[in-house]
Amino acid sequence: MRALHWFRSDLRSIDNTALSAACSKADEGVVALFVISPAEWLAHDVAPVRLSLTLRTLRELSTTLASLNIPLLIAHAAKPADVPRAVLDVARRHNCAELFFNKEYEVNEASRDAATIAAFQDDGRRAHAFTDQSVVEPGDVRTGEGRFFTVFTPFKKALYKHLQAKGGVFTRPAPRKQPATNIRPDPVPETVAGFESAIAPELWPAGEVHAQKRLDTFIAKHIVQYKDRRDLPAQDGTSVLSPYLAIGAISPRQCIAAALAANARSASPFDTGPEGITHWISEVVWREFYIHIVAGFPRVCMHRAFQIGTDRIVWNRNEAHLQAWKQGRTGVPIVDAGMRQLLATGWMHNRVRMVVAMYLTKNLFLDWREGEKHFMRHLVDGFLASNNGGWQWSASTGTDAAPYFRIFNPVSQSTKFDPSGDYIRANVTELASLTADEIHEPWKLPGLVRARLVYPEPLVDLSRSREKAIAAFAALKG
């Protein structure tokens, strides 16, 4: 049997469940495939910087696969509905009797995969879908009543129990070298029309080898201080592995297994031992939790609030405010620093993501879906489950969300988490000359100093806008 492995958001050769299975089952070789599907990516707001990382990672992957005698082929689909046919055509052309892929759980992706399985079956071929994007198949861990968890902490406890019962987290066997075929790999395009990225590729080195190196360095040098440094955007306190997890250049199993190995001396390495390690594992589990939410509550993929009642909120409509937020010109330095970091690099620190998201949804009272879309269009790590989860948490419309009356004050967040102002200075250069005391609230500077700054006045009064948002939510709950 010759197997076809279909790569999507699992762009690695190591610890790849479906690829590993294809390589051990096939006895007449394995062919690999990636489908270029711009209309699908456009509909899903895939950011050019994310696609740049994807294409560069594919190029590296193609070389690695070639050393295993697995040719990486590239197919094209003009419309999302053409994808199943494009995959089947490759299987027919190269006599691949069985298709292997790792599951994706978003509504459109799941129905595309169901259509592909049906097309293979109708053609007398077989298709196998594997759990790989999350450590545990969504739905395998449930509440005592058999429901999907909707609150993080009990989910995490149940997940740990489930994994401990299995003896830990284990990576998959490396793919076996295949017999040579005479199929030549396709060249991976440099770019795809409409997705040209202005962000320097050097900012996001590509490939699974780089991702693994980043993980190793983080575990060796930073994880122990993670709890103390993770909220400080001016420091390198977090792993910055999210872009690599999003495209699958590294797996959550590899991440958790490496953290558990670093905590091997602890009797219960998931949740006891150095706090930096246990806290980091817990953050990776947030990603897992949001994947389970996407699979269990598909409405979150369809622009609907998780808390159904909150769909009745009448958000403000103010294009000028929305544009100012997108461009980092709100007049609130920490918000502008985050939004400019996003535009300049494709990434934003988690603490600042929460601050800018709360500011958009509570102070400007603009629809979280506008923020979700803008993030997706610019993030190198854009990932529906985590992005939607983060936005709905901030907007108080999601699972386990921030209570509507607990609204971050961006100035207190700024003084607490960027006390020196270095993060603001690095991203809002027109404020670089201000001292740590001045930089968080430039509107309080004496008139003459203020007049010399080319920096906008705040769009809204922070405390009045906060009260209005609380009143709007309270009225809804009432």
Ligand SMILES: Cc1cc2nc3c(=O)[nH]c(=O)nc-3n(C[C@H](O)[C@H](O)[C@H](O)COP(=O)(O)OP(=O)(O)OC[C@H]3O[C@@H](n4cnc5c(N)ncnc54)[C@H](O)[C@@H]3O)c2cc1C
């Ligand atoms: C409004 C908003 C939007 C977000 N959009 C995305 C997104 O599109 N893609 C994305 O990967 N993350 C998103 N996040 C989550 C989080 O901000 C990033 O995962 C994190 O900043 C990535 O940095 P890191 O890799 O250094 O994380 P680390 O702190 O090193 O954490 C390790 C890994 O755990 C996962 N993780 C950490 N925090 C979270 C979290 N709160 N939710 C889900 N997973 C988490 C990530 O995969 C991360 O790479 C969003 C958060 C918010 C508040």
